[in-house]
Amino acid sequence: MDFRNETLSEKKVKEIIQKYKLSAPWPGRDDTMERNLTMCVRDTKKDALFASIQGQFGRAHNGFRVDNAFDGVGVLIWMDTATRIDYYEDIIGQNKEIVIIATKIVAPEKIRPHSDKLLFMLKEALLAYRRSSLPPANKDLKLSFKNTAIISFNNGDKIWQQQ
Numbered sequence: 519m520d521f522r523n524e525t526l527s528e529k530k531v532k533e534i535i536q537k538y539k540l541s542a543p544w545p546g547r548d549d550t551m552e553r554n555l556t557m558c559v560r561d562t563k564k565d566a567l568f569a570s571i572q573g574q575f576g577r578a579h580n581g582f583r584v585d586n587a588f589d590g591v592g593v594l595i596w597m598d599t600a601t602r603i604d605y606y607e608d609i610i611g612q613n614k615e616i617v618i619i620a621t622k623i624v625a626p627e628k629i630r631p632h633s634d635k636l637l638f639m640l641k642e643a644l645l646a647y648r649r650s651s652l653p654p655a656n657k658d659l660k661l662s663f664k665n666t667a668i669i670s671f672n673n674g675d676k677i678w679q680q681q
Contacts, residue, residue, distance in 0.1 A: 520561050520562075520563060521559040521560065521561045521566075521568065521642055521643050521646035521647070522559060522560060522561075522562075522646075523557070523558075523559055523650045524558050524559065524560045524567075525556055525557060525558075526555060526556050526557075526558060526569075527556075528552070528556070531552055531555045531556055532552070534555065534567075534595065535548075535551070535552065535555070538593075538595060538599075538600035539600075539678070540555075540571065540593060540600060540678060541678045542571055542572055542591075542678075543571070543572065543591055543678055544572065544588070550572065550573075551571050551572065554569060554570040554571060554572070554573065555569045555570070555571070555593075557569065557570075557650075558647075559643055559646045559647045559650060561639075561642075561643070564596065564639065565596070565597075566594060566595065566596040566639055566643065567594070567595045567596075568592060568593065568594050568595075568640075568643030568644065568646070568647050569592065569593055569647070570590060570591070570592050570593075570647070571591040571592060571593050571602075571678075572588065572590060572591040573590055574587075574588065574589055574590030574605070574606050574607065577606060577607050577608070577609060578606060578607070578608035578609070578619070579608070579609050580608070580609075580610060580611070581608060583606075589604040589605055589606045589621050589622075590604065590605050590606060591603070591604050592604075592605065592643075592644065592647070594636075594639060594640055594643055596629075596636070596639060597628065597629060597632065599625070599626040599628055599629055600626070600677065601623065601624065601625040601626070601629060601636060601640070601677075602622070602623070602624040602625075602677045602678065603620055603622070603623050603640055603644070603667075604620070604621045604622035604623075604667075605618055605619060605620050605621060605644065606618075606619055606621065607619070607648075608664075613656075613659070614659075614660065615659070615660040615661070615662065616648065616659060616660070616661050616662075617661075617662050617663070617664050618644050618645065618648060618661065618662070618663050618664070619663075619664045619665075619666055620640065620644075620663070620664070620665045620666060620667045621666055621667055622667050622670075623636075623637075623640065623665075623667045623668075623669045623670070624669075624670050624671075624672065624677045625669055625670070625671055625677075626671065626672070626673070626677070627671045627672065627673055629671070630671050633669055636669070637665060637669070640663075640665075641663040641665075644663060645661050645662075645663055648661055649661060
């Protein structure tokens with residue numbers, strides 16, 4: 519995988535939202551979603567794009583959730599579909615490592631035959647996205663991914679609902 523930072527225009531963001539019927543899972547947050555989508559990571563070889571729909575408000579430290587706030591919600595656009603992933607970060611030690619933990623993955627039925635590849639792409643995309651937001655002094659921070667979610671598949675109309 520070769521996910522690289524990209525900035526999308528406001529026009530392109532609106533096109534993506536309309537095409538994939540994206541909406542923030544919490545009412546009244548679509549304006550935040552639009553701003554979040556401008557910063558993304560893209561793998562041009564796989565024609566895949568990952569961006570945040572809603573930033574996370576919950577974290578963990580050394581495996582324990584320190585608050586019960588909302589998880590982050592991201593979108594992977596791949597194979598002309600949009601997959602939702604909910605996640606939070608677990609900070610290990612004194613910021614020695616960040617483990618990104620997937621708590622929910624909701625994908626269109628069309629992706630079911632490619633579920634192994636989907637998990638791999640979600641991992642690569644999330645790690646690249648998180649690394650892109652690190653300050654220069656922390657670029658060597660260890661990042662890893664842990665999936666605790668079972669992928670649920672549907673026809674696409676329930677992916678972005680509050681769950």
